[in-house]
Amino acid sequence: MEQIRNYFEQLVGISDKDWGIFSSKLKKTDYPKKFSLLKAGETESHLSFIEKGVVRLFIPKIDNDLTFGFCFQGQFVSAYDSFLSRQPCTYQVETMTPTTLWRISHEDLQFVYANTNVGNTIGRLAAESQFLIKSGRELSFLEQTAEERYRELFKKRPNLILEIPLKYIASYVGVTPQALSRIRKRIS
Missing domain, CATH: 2.60.120.10 (Jelly Rolls)
Structure with missing residues (x-):
């Protein structure tokens, strides 16, 4: 409280x-x-x-x-x-x-x-x-691409990946789980 x-x-x-x-x-x-x-x-x-x-x-x-x-x-x-x-x-x-x-x-x-x-x-x-x-x-x-939305989300909440399944993150940034996997590979 x-x-x-x-x-x-x-x-x-x-x-x-x-x-x-x-x-x-x-x-x-x-x-x-x-x-x-x-x-x-x-x-x-x-x-x-x-x-x-x-x-x-x-x-x-x-x-x-x-x-x-x-x-x-x-x-x-x-x-x-x-x-x-x-x-x-x-x-x-x-x-x-x-x-x-x-x-x-x-x-x-x-x-x-x-x-x-x-x-x-x-x-x-x-x-x-x-x-x-x-x-x-x-x-x-x-204003942003799916990749930019993904990066921004993790800039604000870096431990998000530990707490939320990727399928929900993919849905949130507006892509399929497969497209999110490609984004993650590209930026890692």
């Missing part, structure tokens, strides 16, 4: 009273590897902060899932469009490693917004975090 408080302290500062209200609504949960946090067709009920672990967002397909996002320690994770709209999600959210999350429900977050001085700022920061991840991903597909 201190990791979350430090996150907010660095960005906006948070009074003991506001932290008490916010932290009282957080629930810590540990999940095993490959645990489905949200399935397609379900409505996202939580905004989560990753204390430890890696989470994957993907569209389930019969042949190969389409991975479009990874979230890591120190980041928020949510099917945020479903969380905001209260509509069923079209994709899934799954742990890639044993994962510890601090979660707040939609209802409890609304309470925090209404009853703290910093609540709206917390919500804005979480939304901005989700937006930056999404826009960065979109821009990478418009």
Whole structure:
């Protein structure tokens, strides 16, 4: 929980009273590897902060899932469009490693917004975090080759290869596993 408080302290500062209200609504949960946090067709009920672990967002397909996002320690994770709209999600959210999350429900977050001085700022920061991840991903597909996306991913997360199967990394950078093997051979 201190990791979350430090996150907010660095960005906006948070009074003991506001932290008490916010932290009282957080629930810590540990999940095993490959645990489905949200399935397609379900409505996202939580905004989560990753204390430890890696989470994957993907569209389930019969042949190969389409991975479009990874979230890591120190980041928020949510099917945020479903969380905001209260509509069923079209994709899934799954742990890639044993994962510890601090979660707040939609209802409890609304309470925090209404009853703290910093609540709206917390919500804005979480939304901005989700937006930056999404826009960065979109821009990478418009401006970079698959090889550049692969290099950038490992520049930001060098130990990723130890935690995530290559088929998911290939899907994330937009190539087949065979094409990713060729890219890896070329740059090694």
